[in-house]
Amino acid sequence: MMKRIVAGVDIGNSSTEVAVACIEEQQVQFLSQHLVKTTGIKGTIENIKGIQIALQEAAKKAGMNVNEIDLIRLNDAVPVIGDLAMDLISETIITESSMIGHNPDTPGGAGLGVGTTVLIDRLYDLAEEGQDYIVVVPKPFDYDWVSHRVNQAKSRGISITGAIVQKDDGVLIHNRLNEKMPIVDEVNLIEKVPLFKMAAVEVALPGHVIRTLSNPYGLSTVFQLDPDQTIQIAPVAKALVGNRSAVVIRTPQGEVVERKIEAGSMILIGSKNQTEVSINDGAETIMNTYERLGTLHDVRGQTGTNVGGMFNGLRQDLAQLTGQSPKDITISDFLAVDAIIPTSVSGSMAGELSMESGVALASMVKTDKVPIQKVASVLEEEMGINVEVGGIEAEMAIRGALTTPGTRKPIVILDMGGGSTDAAMMDASEKITSIHLAGAGDMVTMLINSELALGDKELAEKVKKYPLGKVLSLFHMQLEDGTILFSETPFPPQTFGKVVIREEEDLVPLSIRNSMEKIREIRRSAKQRVFVTNALRALKRIVPTGNLKHLSFVVMVGGSALDFEIPQMLTDQLGKFGIVAGFANIRGTEGPRNAVATGLVLSSVKCGVTK
Numbered sequence: 001m002m003k004r005i006v007a008g009v010d011i012g013n014s015s016t017e018v019a020v021a022c023i024e025e026q027q028v029q030f031l032s033q034h035l036v037k038t039t040g041i042k043g044t045i046e047n048i049k050g051i052q053i054a055l056q057e058a059a060k061k062a063g064m065n066v067n068e069i070d071l072i073r074l075n076d077a078v079p080v081i082g083d084l085a086m087d088l089i090s091e092t093i094i095t096e097s098s099m100i101g102h103n104p105d106t107p108g109g110a111g112l113g114v115g116t117t118v119l120i121d122r123l124y125d126l127a128e129e130g131q132d133y134i135v136v137v138p139k140p141f142d143y144d145w146v147s148h149r150v151n152q153a154k155s156r157g158i159s160i161t162g163a164i165v166q167k168d169d170g171v172l173i174h175n176r177l178n179e180k181m182p183i184v185d186e187v188n189l190i191e192k193v194p195l196f197k198m199a200a201v202e203v204a205l206p207g208h209v210i211r212t213l214s215n216p217y218g219l220s221t222v223f224q225l226d227p228d229q230t231i232q233i234a235p236v237a238k239a240l241v242g243n244r245s246a247v248v249i250r251t252p253q254g255e256v257v258e259r260k261i262e263a264g265s266m267i268l269i270g271s272k273n274q275t276e277v278s279i280n281d282g283a284e285t286i287m288n289t290y291e292r293l294g295t296l297h298d299v300r301g302q303t304g305t306n307v308g309g310m311f312n313g314l315r316q317d318l319a320q321l322t323g324q325s326p327k328d329i330t331i332s333d334f335l336a337v338d339a340i341i342p343t344s345v346s347g348s349m350a351g352e353l354s355m356e357s358g359v360a361l362a363s364m365v366k367t368d369k370v371p372i373q374k375v376a377s378v379l380e381e382e383m384g385i386n387v388e389v390g391g392i393e394a395e396m397a398i399r400g401a402l403t404t405p406g407t408r409k410p411i412v413i414l415d416m417g418g419g420s421t422d423a424a425m426m427d428a429s430e431k432i433t434s435i436h437l438a439g440a441g442d443m444v445t446m447l448i449n450s451e452l453a454l455g456d457k458e459l460a461e462k463v464k465k466y467p468l469g470k471v472l473s474l475f476h477m478q479l480e481d482g483t484i485l486f487s488e489t490p491f492p493p494q495t496f497g498k499v500v501i502r503e504e505e506d507l508v509p510l511s512i513r514n515s516m517e518k519i520r521e522i523r524r525s526a527k528q529r530v531f532v533t534n535a536l537r538a539l540k541r542i543v544p545t546g547n548l549k550h551l552s553f554v555v556m557v558g559g560s561a562l563d564f565e566i567p568q569m570l571t572d573q574l575g576k577f578g579i580v581a582g583f584a585n586i587r588g589t590e591g592p593r594n595a596v597a598t599g600l601v602l603s604s605v606k607c608g609v610t611k
C-alpha cells in the first residue's frame with residue numbers, strides 16, 4: 001500500500017486550520033498543524049490566500065515541501081453573516097439646542113451656571129446690566145489673563161455664571177477666581193459655540209455626576225421649555241447621563257427636523273406556514289415564535305424598515321459574492337438576543353451617544369450553489385494538488401473530538417467558532433446528526449463592542465478574552481474577584497486609576513467610564529446570551545427525544561472553547577441535566593483546536609479514499 005500525505009483544511013469565519021498527516025495502511029500519523037486568520041468571507045475564493053499560507057507553514061513544520069501533499073480535504077463551509085438590528089434607529093435632529101463636545105472628566109469648579117454666551121475679550125463692550133453671562137474662552141487666552149479679566153468684570157458688576165474653555169485650563173482658571181463658578185474645558189470646536197445664545201454649564205464635584213442637564217425636566221426648567229420642546233430635547237438629556245460636566249446651548253431656529261426608521265418585523269417562513277414577529281417585542285418573543293414554527297425555510301424583513309434593510313443587505317452581499325440571484329439565498333437559522341445599542345444624537349457636536357435597547361441578530365445564510373466547490377477547483381488548479389470537499393463540518397468535528405482522551409460514543413460536540421455554533425451527535429451505531437446554528441464568538445464581541453460603546457472591534461475582542469483589573473496605585477491592582485494584587489515593579493503611569501484589560505504580558509487601559517464591575521457584567525452576560533442560549537438550542541434539536549437527560553458526554557471544540565469563562569458557564573448549565581461537559585483535547589495535545597481539520601484527515605481513511 002502506498003503512503004499518502006493528506007491535509008485537512010478547516011475554513012472558518014475566523015480561522016483557517018490545517019492538519020497534515022501521513023497515512024499508510026489505514027494508519028494515520030499526524031505530522032503537524034497550523035492556524036491562520038481566514039482571508040475573506042468563509043466559503044469564498046478569497047479564502048485561498050490564507051489556505052496556501054497555512055499549508056506552507058504546516059508543511060514546513062512537518063519538514064516537507066508543500067508539493068509533497070497528495071490530497072487536500074476542505075470542509076463544506078457554510079457562510080454566516082451577523083449583523084445588528086436595532087429596535088429603532090431614531091435620527092432626531094435637534095436644531096433647537098446643541099450639546100458641546102468636550103472632555104467631561106476634568107472641569108473646574110462645581111454647580112450650574114446659566115447665561116448668554118459671550119467671547120471673553122468682548123465682555124466689556126457688550127455686557128449689559130442685569131444679564132447673566134457665560135464666557136467663551138478660545139485658545140490664545142491664557143488662564144492668568146482670563147481669571148484676572150473675570151475677577152475684574154465681576155467687581156464692575158457684570159454677572160458671569162460660567163465658562164466654556166478650549167484649552168485644558170479649567171482648574172487653573174478656577175483656582176484664581178475670587179468668586180467660584182462652573183467651568184468646562186477641552187472644548188475642541190470652540191469656534192462652533194454659538195454666541196449670544198442661552199447656555200447652561202454644569203459641573204459636578206469629583207466622583208459625582210451632573211443632575212440638571214441630564215434630566216429632561218432640568219433642561220426644561222433651565223430653558224423654560226414647553227412640553228413639546230421638552231420631548232424634543234429629551235435625547236440630549238439622555239446622552240448626558242453619567243457625565244461629570246456638560247454644556248447645553250439653546251439655539252432656536254424654529255424648525256425641528258426628525259426622521260425615524262422603524263425597527264420593523266421579521267417574517268419567519270416555515271414548511272407549512274409563516275408567522276410575523278416584531279423586533280420591538282424583544283429577543284425572547286422572537287426566539288419563542290421561531291421555536292413554535294419549527295423548521296425554518298427563510299426569513300424576510302418588512303420592507304422599508306430597519307430589519308428589512310438588514311436581511312436584504314445580507315442577501316445582496318452574498319448574492320454578489322457567489323454570483324447568484326438574491327432570490328436563491330435563504331436564511332437557515334438566526335439568533336436574536338437583546339442588546340443595548342448606542343445611538344448618536346444629531347444635535348450634538350461631538351458624536352455624543354444615547355444608549356437604546358434593541359435586538360442583535362446573527363443569521364446563517366444559505367445558498368443552493370455551494371460556493372466551496374469553486375474554492376476547491378481554484379485551489380486545485382493553483383497548487384497542482386488534488387482537492388476534495390470532505391463533508392459536513394460538524395461531522396468532521398465529531399471525528400476530531402473523539403480523539404480526546406476519556407471520550408466515547410454516544411457523544412455530542414459543540415463547535416463554538418466565530419460565526420456559528422455547530423453541534424453534532426454520534427450515537428452508539430456511529431450515526432451522526434448535525435446542525436449549524438447562527439451566533440458564536442463574533443456575536444459576543446459585537447455585543448461587547450456595542451454595549452460598552454467602544455467603537456473598536458479589536459478592543460472589544462480583548463475585553464472578551466482577558467480578565468480585568470483596576471490599577472489603584474503604582475503598585476496595587478484590584479482584580480475582578482476583589483483581591484488586591486501587589487506588583488514588585490510599578491504599573492505604567494498611563495494605567496493609573498484606570499480599568500485595564502490584563503492581556504497576558506500587557507495591561508491595556510480602557511478609556512471608558514464604566515466601572516470594572518459593570519464591564520465584567522456586560523462581558524459575562526454577552527457570553528451567556530449567545531452561548532448558553534445556543535448550546536441549549538443545539539442540544540434540544542440534536543437529541544432525538546429533545547430530552548437532555550439522555551445525554552452523557554458533551555465536548556466543546558473551536559476557538560470560543562478557549563475562552564476563560566464560556567466552557568465553565570456551559571458546564572454549570574449542562575450539569576443541571578447530569579451531563580459531563582468540558583472542552584476537548586484533540587489528539588491529546590491540541591486542546592479544543594484543530595477538531596475539524598483532524599476529522600477531515602481521519603474521515604479520508606474511513607471513506608476509503610486512500611488506496
Ligand code: ADP
Nearest residue numbers: 012013014015417418419441442558559560563
Ligand atoms: P471559526 O471556526 O468560525 O473560524 P474559531 O474556531 O477559530 O472559529 O473560533 C473563533 C472565535 O474564537 C472568535 O470569536 C474568537 O474571538 C474566539 N477565540 C479565539 N481565541 C480565544 C480565546 N483565547 N478566548 C476566547 N475566545 C477566543
Ligand code: MG
Nearest residue numbers: 012415417558
Ligand atoms: Mg470552526
